[in-house]
Amino acid sequence: MPNRSNERLEQRLLKVISKEVRGKRAACLRGFLKTLSWLFSVIVQVRLLLYRHRIIRANTLGCQVISVGNVTVGGTGKTPIVETFARSLQQKGRKVAILSRGYKSRKTPLWEKLLKKEKQLPRVVSDGERLLLNSDLAGDEPYMLASNLPDVVVLVDKDRVKSGKYAIKHFGCDTLVLDDGFQYLKLQHRLDIVLVDYTNPFGYDRVLPRGLLREPMRNLKRAGFIFITKCPPEGAPELKAKLRELNQHAEISECRHSSKYLENLYTREQTGLDFLQGKKVAAVSGIAVPESFENGVRKLGAEIVHSAQYADHHRYTQQEIIETINQAVEAGAELIVTTEKDAVRFPLLDRCDLPVIFLRVEIEMLSGSDAFHDWIDRICFK
Structure with a gap:
């Protein structure tokens, strides 16, 4: 079980970084990581x-070329923003391609790369008409985006210059959206969209590996548009003011993830959110911040009687899901609730004793909607 061992190590390290784990050994490790962070910061700059x-x-x-990315690692809620932006551009008449690096997708074995003399082509998740790869080959986010955006081309390749050229040549694309592209400097960007997580905006104030920052927060000045994600209904005025100090010119939008409906994973039947009211459920997730998902489930009126949390991008096995279902049944759960991102990684089961449903989530802008649509028009018509 090397995968689960790595996940446990990541979770342990995160607890050390966040100072959830204390003591002399943890303090020494934080000191060592601080030195590595300094070196990493110098390399980045x-x-x-x-x-x-x-x-x-x-x-x-x-x-x-528009990039959508983060200054921190972990879940900022990027995929719904990418989806919203790509859909808005496509509806205005642009031929859009989303270029992803396919994080945690299945890698081509080294021996296969060595045997192949020709240059590897980008993986085509969607050609803008049909879905061509499963989530294992595509990666969670590219597969989700391709499923929800049937008219948008979705390509996977670490080399976004190569996949960009491919999108232009083979699909006639005129607009490229780089998924997780803020640090991808090999392509010139017309606009950099950066997401900042309201629940942990500054990544413990340290660059990797001592903190969660990919680069110092002062580099936020490169952004042309900033989304503060996971905001409470009243917005985030204090955080907005701090971000304004770091970037005087960018538009700043406060937004939150809004649940729209429930969908049965196996029957594809859709139901309203009130279906969860008063239900006893098991919550299953393999995302960066499972607490935000579970809090959302509770707000919809469900009682979580069993919780199964895995590391971000965890690949579920049939045995894990069967065990989770058995534990959920023992706890008195009436159904299993998961995220849309997790749903694409659930294996097919011959038999399932409980309904498995996922939450369909979209972005709700609390502020900055007019500025967002102004940028869409600027990209499309200027």
Whole structure:
């Protein structure tokens, strides 16, 4: 079970970083990680300087390039933002391709790469007409995006220059959306959209590996649009003010993830959110912040009698799901609730003793909606 061992190690390390685990050994480890963070920060800043002074030149592909990304690792709720942005562009007449690196998708074995003389082509998750790969080959987010955006091309490749050229040549795309692209500097960006998680905006104030920051927060000045995600209904005025100090020109939108409906994983039947009212449920998730998902389930009126939490992007086995179902039944659960992202990783079962449903979630903008649509028009018509 190397996969589960790695997940447990990641979870343990996160507890050390967040100071949930204390003691001399944890303090020593944090001190060591702090040194590594300093080195990592220097490397990041040198790389940025090389691109800024054009010592390393970014590629241009003759089309609109928009990146959507984070300054922290972990779940900021990026996929619904990418979906909203790509759909808005497509509805305005743009031919859109989403370019993903396919994090945690199945990798091509090294021996196969060595045997193949020709250059590997990007994986086509969707050609803008039909879904061509499963979630194992595509990765969770690309598969979800392709499922929810049938008219948008979705490609997976670490080399986004290569996949961008492929999208333009083979599908006639004129707009490229880089999923998790804020740190991808090999392509020139027309607009950088950055997501900041309201629940942990500054990644414990440290760069990796001592904290969760991919780069120092001062680099947020590169962003042209900032979304504060997972906001409470009243918004986030204090955080918004802090972000304004870091970036004086970007539009800042407060938003939250809004549940729209429930869908049965196996029958595809859709029901209203009130279906959960008064139900005893088992919550199953393999996402970065499972607490936000479970809190959302409780707000819909359900009682969580069993919780199964796995690491982000966890690949479920049949045995794990069968065990979870058995535990849920013993706890008195009437059904299993999971996230849309987890649903694409659930294995097919010959028999399931409980209904498995997932929450369909979309972005609700609490502020900045007009600025968002202004940017869409600017990209499409200017």
